[in-house]
Amino acid sequence: MIRQNTASALVRACALPLLAGVLCGFSPAVFAADKAINCERTINPAELLTCAQKDLNSNQKKLDALMKRGEKQIPASALPLFRAAQTTWMAYRDAECAWNALDLDNGSTIELSRLTCMSDLTASRIDELEASIGGP
Numbered sequence: 247m248i249r250q251n252t253a254s255a256l257v258r259a260c261a262l263p264l265l266a267g268v269l270c271g272f273s274p275a276v277f278a279a280d281k282a283i284n285c286e287r288t289i290n291p292a293e294l295l296t297c298a299q300k301d302l303n304s305n306q307k308k309l310d311a312l313m314k315r316g317e318k319q320i321p322a323s324a325l326p327l328f329r330a331a332q333t334t335w336m337a338y339r340d341a342e343c344a345w346n347a348l349d350l351d352n353g354s355t356i357e358l359s360r361l362t363c364m365s366d367l368t369a370s371r372i373d374e375l376e377a378s379i380g381g382p
Contacts, residue, residue: 298361305368316379
């Protein structure tokens with residue numbers, strides 16, 4: 247039987263993709279060779295997790311670039327509010343997706359659900375910010 251602290255540590259560690267490969271039983275080769283994965287067709291759980299992480303990383307990179315652009319366009323007096331709104335939104339996204347993932351009965355899909363939720367909410371945030379500060 248795994249102690250609760252050990253199980254909690256394992257769950258937190260599984261949030262890190264490379265470490266997840268080692269601790270959660272996914273092949274590290276999957277993470278190294280993700281370019282060969284067809285994310286539209288795969289049904290392999292490890293590959294799905296890799297694809298979800300890749301989507302989140304891509305959306306996060308777009309959001310980060312949009313934030314930098316926004317910080318250049320927004321008047322200096324409004325920057326603290328802009329940054330505070332983004333920080334609060336990120337905390338919401340992370341908590342909302344962690345909470346939604348806990349509703350699943352199948353423990354093996356919790357991380358996939360969390361990553362997919364985070365990617366989807368990040369894409370929605372990109373759309374919101376583009377509408378408020380100007381297109382892509």
